[in-house]
Amino acid sequence: MNKNSAVPRIASRHAPAxxxxxxxxxxxxxxxxxxxxxxxxxxxxxxAGWDLAMAIVGLALVQLVVQLLFFLHLGQESKxxxxxxxxxxxxxxxxxxxxxxxxxxxxxxxxxAMTPAETETHIQDEELIYKxxx
Amino acid sequence: xxxxxxxxxxTEEDAKAMFGFWxxxxxxxxxxxxxxxxYAVLHNNTYGGPxxxxxxxxxxxxxxxxxxxxSSFTCGLAVLAARRRDKKRVLAWFAVTFLLGLAFLGMxxxxxxxxxxEGHSWQxxxxxxxxxxxxxxxxxxxxxxxxxxxxxxxQVWRRGLVRFSVKRLMLLGLFWHFLDIVWxxxxxxxxxxxxxxx
Numbered sequence: 001m002n003k004n005s006a007v008p009r010i011a012s013r014h015a016p017a018x019x020x021x022x023x024x025x026x027x028x029x030x031x032x033x034x035x036x037x038x039x040x041x042x043x044x045x046x047x048a049g050w051d052l053a054m055a056i057v058g059l060a061l062v063q064l065v066v067q068l069l070f071f072l073h074l075g076q077e078s079k080x081x082x083x084x085x086x087x088x089x090x091x092x093x094x095x096x097x098x099x100x101x102x103x104x105x106x107x108x109x110x111x112x113a114m115t116p117a118e119t120e121t122h123i124q125d126e127e128l129i130y131k132x133x134x
Numbered sequence: 135x136x137x138x139x140x141x142x143x144x145t146e147e148d149a150k151a152m153f154g155f156w157x158x159x160x161x162x163x164x165x166x167x168x169x170x171x172x173y174a175v176l177h178n179n180t181y182g183g184p185x186x187x188x189x190x191x192x193x194x195x196x197x198x199x200x201x202x203x204x205s206s207f208t209c210g211l212a213v214l215a216a217r218r219r220d221k222k223r224v225l226a227w228f229a230v231t232f233l234l235g236l237a238f239l240g241m242x243x244x245x246x247x248x249x250x251x252e253g254h255s256w257q258x259x260x261x262x263x264x265x266x267x268x269x270x271x272x273x274x275x276x277x278x279x280x281x282x283x284x285x286x287x288x289q290v291w292r293r294g295l296v297r298f299s300v301k302r303l304m305l306l307g308l309f310w311h312f313l314d315i316v317w318x319x320x321x322x323x324x325x326x327x328x329x330x331x332x
Binding site for chain 2: 094105
């Protein structure tokens with residue numbers, strides 16, 4: 001059967017999306033550039049502290065979008081966009097898991113900024129007399 | 135059944151398989167999210183030992199990152215060749231992808247064995263437990279991907295690009311791209327952020 005006949009086109013409504021050599025090359029080039037940019041920012045100390053951290057996390061998120069579009073072809077999905085919907089739901093769960101864990105743990109982390117020895121005495125104190133801490 | 139109807143049914147079945155595999159990948163994202171959260175919570179708990187800044191070499195990890203990124207690209211080219219039923223190119227691009235993946239895994243194991251031999255094993259601190267679990271789980275996925283890739287190459291070599299092998303190669307492609315995306319975040323959150331003084 002001729003692969004270019006009309007039949008696959010009818011079925012293509014449900015066919016998996018795919019890229020071209022060009023889209024892969026563009027995605028690859030952008031990913032390399034973003035990776036090297038993030039590395040250079042840290043290596044050359046262009047920014048510092050939280051500004052630098054925010055910048056490299058931003059670059060990672062841009063690269064996530066680049067790879068989703070150029071390697072996983074999320075942009076050319078036909079409706080209903082189930083892959084995108086599942087991804088957004090996964091991201092929601094992911095944010096709840098990560099941000100929730102960080103929030104709870106930063107509240108519970110009594111032992112922050114203690115040396116191992118201090119932690120030990122602290123735990124011993126806490127086991128004998130339960131004191132409410134602020 | 136006419137060939138045309140059969141073909142459209144196959145395409146639809148392939149789309150279903152791709153979606154099912156995508157859902158699996160999304161659940162794997164949640165697994166990695168919990169490991170990332172664990173690392174984020176524990177990364178300062180070094181138990182008096184050295185932290186990320188002193189232990190990791192950024193140049194070394196940059197090379198690892200570029201290897202994996204390139205393998206993701208060549209994997210995409212291999213899947214494109216599979217769609218064109220170009221057996222020679224499929225085998226060639228997957229061989230390149232396999233070697234790049236193997237080099238990545240080799241570098242990772244080298245890093246791990248260096249850390250352990252210098253006394254910084256997963257038993258040394260909460261930080262190192264979280265580090266080895268997160269990065270090791272990614273490495274385990276890479277190993278599984280390499281095994282899958284090896285089996286697929288033998289299958290394509292011996293039986294040619296039959297319909298099932300093309301579908302499987304597309305799923306393998308999804309898996310491999312996903313592992314590269316996870317690595318971007320390991321590179322950013324574990325290695326780059328580790329090198330920053332906050």
